[in-house]
Amino acid sequence: MKDGGIGGLEASREPPPLQLDGVKSSSRLAAATRPIPTSTIAPEPKAGSTQTEKWNTKNLALRLGADLISAASAAVMVAPIISIIDRSIMENASGRRSLAQSIKSSIQALLRTPQRVVFSKPFALIFALYGGTYLTANSLDTATSTVRALPATHVSSGTAKFAASSAANIGLCIYKDQVFVRLFGPPGAAPRPVALPSYALFALRDCMTIFASFNVPPLLGPVLSRRVGDEVQRFVSGQTMAQFAAPATLQLVSTPVHLWGLDVYNRPGATSWRDRWAVVRKNWAVSTAARICRIVPAFGVGGVVNYKVRRGLMERLV
Structure with a gap:
């Protein structure tokens, strides 16, 4: 044994202990100083920021203008023929x-005198009716796309759209009908107030029409697109087919409701439902054909024009 160290013995050499604490400290320091990816950092709220910053408010004023233009474009196209058909049914x-x-x-x-027809009360009422209905539906789509941060071209389909469109259509249509029924009522009879049952039947008719015109096509369109071949869709899309077919088919059911409401006004003394049903059944076929011819431009042509004009304008604003 060699002398050295304490007590004259050489101390045995042991490996120095691992500096784990130092390694851990270094790792923590490196992790702390490593740059964090930007995507993982939540943005700090700016002063005065609100929840609306998450909304899609891009070109909102112009989008509302596009809603108005597309609704007016559709209404002015359908107003002449619809005013003629509505008058003939009345x-x-x-x-x-x-x-x-x-x-x-x-x-x-x-x-002969198109300017007189265009500036007449029946034309103005029909323009206001469908322009207001389309504008309500368009504005709701824009509101939905804004609040939910969806693309400007978004088209909704649900309870809210049905309720809003129905409210606008029913209110405007009932006003239109009570003016029309007075203008074109029984010959020689003095105009009188429209009874509540007529209003209720007109409202039911309009709810059915709105549901088939605004809510059914967005649901039925994709189904038809899957069923028909690509060759057919080169000429007409499933959405367009649904926009024409749904409201037209519904007229088989809604026309008797419409005729019943008219008969309540035209013959207030008829109390037997069988008597009224006889009149409704007599005019059912011809009136259904006329209302299909009416509904095709109203919610078929008008719906397609409104949809395509709005989509074309919105695509420029995205």
Whole structure:
């Protein structure tokens, strides 16, 4: 044994202990100084920030303008033919003139003096009715896309849209009907207030029409697109087919409701439902055909024009 160290013995050499604490400290220091990816950092709220910063408010004023333009474009296209058909159905139900005679007379007036027809009360009422209905539906789509941060081209389909569109359509349509039924009521009869049952039947008719025109096509369109081939969709899309088919098919059910409401006004003394049903059944076929011809431009052509004009304008604002 060699002398050295304490007690004259050489101390045995042991490996120095691992500096784990130092390693851990170094690792923590490196982790602390390593830059954190930007995507993981939550943005600090700015002063005065609100929840609306998460909304899609890009070009909101212009988007609302696009809603108005597309609604007006659709309404001005459908107003002439719808005002003619609505008048003919009213006059046929009241016994003033047959449906064919009324349509012929109105078309002749449109061709001879179009300015008088365009600036007439029936035309203005129809324009306000469908322009207001389309504008309500469009504005709701814009509100939904804004609040939920969706693309400007978003088209909603649900309870909110049904309720808003129905409220606008029912209110405007009932006002239109009570003016029309007075203008084109039974010959020789003084205009009188529209009874509450007529209002209720008109409201039911409009709820059915709105549901088939605004809520069914967005749901039915994708189904038709999957069913029909690509060759067909090169000419007409499933959405377009649904926009025409749904409201037109519903007229088989809604027309009797409409005729019943008219008969309540035209014949207030008829109390037997069988008597009223006889009149409704008599005019059912011809009135259904006329209302299908009416609904195709109203929510078919008008719906397609409104949809495509709005989408084209919104795509430029995205």
